[in-house]
Amino acid sequence: ETGVTQTPRHLVMGMTNKKSLKCEQHLGHNAMYWYKQSAKKPLELMFVYNFKEQTENNSVPSRFSPECPNSSHLFLHLHTLQPEDSALYLCASSQDRLGAGEQFFGPGTRLTVL
Amino acid sequence: DQQVKQNSPSLSVQEGRISILNCDYTNSMFDYFLWYKKYPAEGPTFLISISSIKDKNEDGRFTVFLNKSAKHLSLHIVPSQPGDSAVYFCAAKNEKLTFGTGTRLTIIP
Numbered sequence: 547e548t549g550v551t552q553t554p555r556h557l558v559m560g561m562t563n564k565k566s567l568k569c570e571q572h573l574g575h576n577a578m579y580w581y582k583q584s585a586k587k588p589l590e591l592m593f594v595y596n597f598k599e600q601t602e603n604n605s606v607p608s609r610f611s612p613e614c615p616n617s618s619h620l621f622l623h624l625h626t627l628q629p630e631d632s633a634l635y636l637c638a639s640s641q642d643r644l645g646a647g648e649q650f651f652g653p654g655t656r657l658t659v660l
Numbered sequence: 661d662q663q664v665k666q667n668s669p670s671l672s673v674q675e676g677r678i679s680i681l682n683c684d685y686t687n688s689m690f691d692y693f694l695w696y697k698k699y700p701a702e703g704p705t706f707l708i709s710i711s712s713i714k715d716k717n718e719d720g721r722f723t724v725f726l727n728k729s730a731k732h733l734s735l736h737i738v739p740s741q742p743g744d745s746a747v748y749f750c751a752a753k754n755e756k757l758t759f760g761t762g763t764r765l766t767i768i769p
Contacts, residue, residue, distance in 0.1 A: 550703070586669075588662065589704075589749070589759040602756065636703055648694055649757060651703030 548572050550652035552637050558658045559627065567622040567655045569637030575650070577643040578620040580612060583634040583654070595620060596643040627659045663687045664752050666760035675769050679737040683750035683760055686731060690752035695724060695735045698747045698762070707748075708735070740767045 550571045559565050571578060580592040594602035595614040609631075611623040620637055634656050638649040665684045673679045681695075691712045696704035710717040710724045710733075717724050723736045733752075737744055747762045 552703075586761065588664065588761045591756055591758075594756070638703070648696075648706035648709060651696075651705070653701065653703045 550637060550639055550650050552635075552652035552655050554655060555653065556656045556658075558660065559624070560660050561627060561629070563627075564623070564625040566624065567635055567637075567657075569620040569622075569652055571618055571620075571637075571639040571650070571652075573639055573650060575639040575641050576617055577640045578614060578617070579638040579640075579649065580610075580620065580622050581636040581638060581651075583636060585633075589636065593622075594643060601643060624657075627657075629659050632657055632659045661686075662761075664750060664758045664760040666748075666750060666763050668763050669761070670764040670766070672766045672768055673740050675742060675767050676739045679735075679740045679744065679765055679767070681735040681737075681748050681750075681763050681765065683733040683735075684731060685733065685752050687752065687754065687758075688728075688731070689754045690758075692753040693724070693726060693733050694751045694753065694757070695722075696749045696751060696759075698749065704749055737765075742767050742769055 553568045577596045581589045583589050592606045593612045598614050613621040634654045636654045637652040640649045663686050694709040695707040697707045698704040708722045725734045745767045747764050749762045750760045751757045
């Protein structure tokens, strides 16, 4: 595998379910990100991890819980979501958080909350 | 309050002609600007970038222009090809990337 991979690609869950999204980067990067893309809205940054430490939480509700066990893996744990949380969730990585280098994105997880 | 705006949700251009995608921003602290391209069912991929100290950067068929006084950014694609059909996002960076809403470009054969 190369680049940034995300699983699952599609997820349908009820409001009482607990599920997790997984992201893995094979680029040797030190920073990883979760973004949310809702219809007709810009990508919204949710969380930033730099060298496994969370450096930013963009006022995300606590029903979204990130986890970064190492620089290559990032998880987003989901529980008691709302229908308005249905969106495309994108993971990205970059060499470091503050550099000018571009971010590399995974293909995303299309989440539907019923 | 959207700091990065792409006011045209869609654009159609004849194959071989020039495509011009526009982006406006409000925050003068942005120091780097990037364009990303997104195909359906894929994540955005980096296309081209420009530092705030420059006014033009060219890479093959793609050129990005920056007008800091107008806080305006544009991406020129020439000649346009059918494979260029995608959604294009501009993004601006200070401590984080702030994205526009995207412009869907359709190249007509």
